[in-house]
Amino acid sequence: MPQKALITGITGQTGSFLAQHLLQLGHEVHGTSRSLTNEPWRLVHLGIRERVTLHELNAIVPGRIAEIAAQGYDYIFHLAAESSVANSLKHPTDTVTANVVQTTAWLEAVKNQSPDCRFFNAVTSEVLAATGDPLDEDSRRSATNPYAVTKLASMNMALVFRDSFDLYIVNGLLFNHESELRDTRFVTAKIIYNLCLLAKEPSAPPFELGNVLAERDFSHAEDFARGIAASLQAETPRDYIFASGALRTVKEFFDTAATLLGFQPEWSGDGTDMVCQDSLTGRVLVTINPAFYRPVDEPGKAGNAKRACTHLNWEPNIAFEALLRRMITFQMSRLE
Numbered sequence: 067m068p069q070k071a072l073i074t075g076i077t078g079q080t081g082s083f084l085a086q087h088l089l090q091l092g093h094e095v096h097g098t099s100r101s102l103t104n105e106p107w108r109l110v111h112l113g114i115r116e117r118v119t120l121h122e123l124n125a126i127v128p129g130r131i132a133e134i135a136a137q138g139y140d141y142i143f144h145l146a147a148e149s150s151v152a153n154s155l156k157h158p159t160d161t162v163t164a165n166v167v168q169t170t171a172w173l174e175a176v177k178n179q180s181p182d183c184r185f186f187n188a189v190t191s192e193v194l195a196a197t198g199d200p201l202d203e204d205s206r207r208s209a210t211n212p213y214a215v216t217k218l219a220s221m222n223m224a225l226v227f228r229d230s231f232d233l234y235i236v237n238g239l240l241f242n243h244e245s246e247l248r249d250t251r252f253v254t255a256k257i258i259y260n261l262c263l264l265a266k267e268p269s270a271p272p273f274e275l276g277n278v279l280a281e282r283d284f285s286h287a288e289d290f291a292r293g294i295a296a297s298l299q300a301e302t303p304r305d306y307i308f309a310s311g312a313l314r315t316v317k318e319f320f321d322t323a324a325t326l327l328g329f330q331p332e333w334s335g336d337g338t339d340m341v342c343q344d345s346l347t348g349r350v351l352v353t354i355n356p357a358f359y360r361p362v363d364e365p366g367k368a369g370n371a372k373r374a375c376t377h378l379n380w381e382p383n384i385a386f387e388a389l390l391r392r393m394i395t396f397q398m399s400r401l402e
Contacts, residue, residue, distance in 0.1 A: 276358025281366025309369020
């Protein structure tokens, strides 16, 4: 009999890849969605829409969450959240509701309705303090924006439920994970989309970025989906970091993608006066807009995924350039 899994946030990029992976493992896959009338285009793109069962959850109602949790799941992967730092700064109260209240409601529902269910809680590298060295699960905690504050609170709540009620709960600390299914409100997908547009349309105007010197640890969301699934298979519940371990600037992400698309990016200026041109044609590709800077942007953080490698036999398989090639191929196909 197949094991039964529920993914909150199944229609997002990571949820969709996780659903695909769980189906490949032979699981029965369910997911929550705010609306059953909107097409889950990522699930459609992966060719798995008809193989998953969706449950509508358009508001954080503890009774509805308890009703869903009581449906006999072996695993619940809680990915649904407000995951944009920019949006969290604009709507901090909504972010608390989405990330703290919702997570607590799911934890309480598991405790009361399905205590044998194994529960994964998606956290973020934003809850770790930058030290200059790769960060592991024991690194000092820090939170410098509402998104990080709420994710740290949800992580701590999960630990309380794990320790107090002897539940199988895992916190997954996810460093930056991108893919061809990423929403363009995130800077990586914004870069790929606009560079593809510039490559396709000679008259397309340059676009704007924020702090291109910010450093991130980039991986592919499909790799993280494998790790997330494996984290609930270990004998003992632990928290895990998922990361590539390599730091790259946003500028390096841009330059690599631009080069793959046939441009020769050449930067001039400093700070907010930086401009990137295609040295082949002199065409301006991107300028800097300080409005896109974060109020507080910590130094770059690389992750140490040794625990996941040791206990889960996990490591990322999709290299940085392969990640960008997949994003470019997808966006070019959408622009055709």
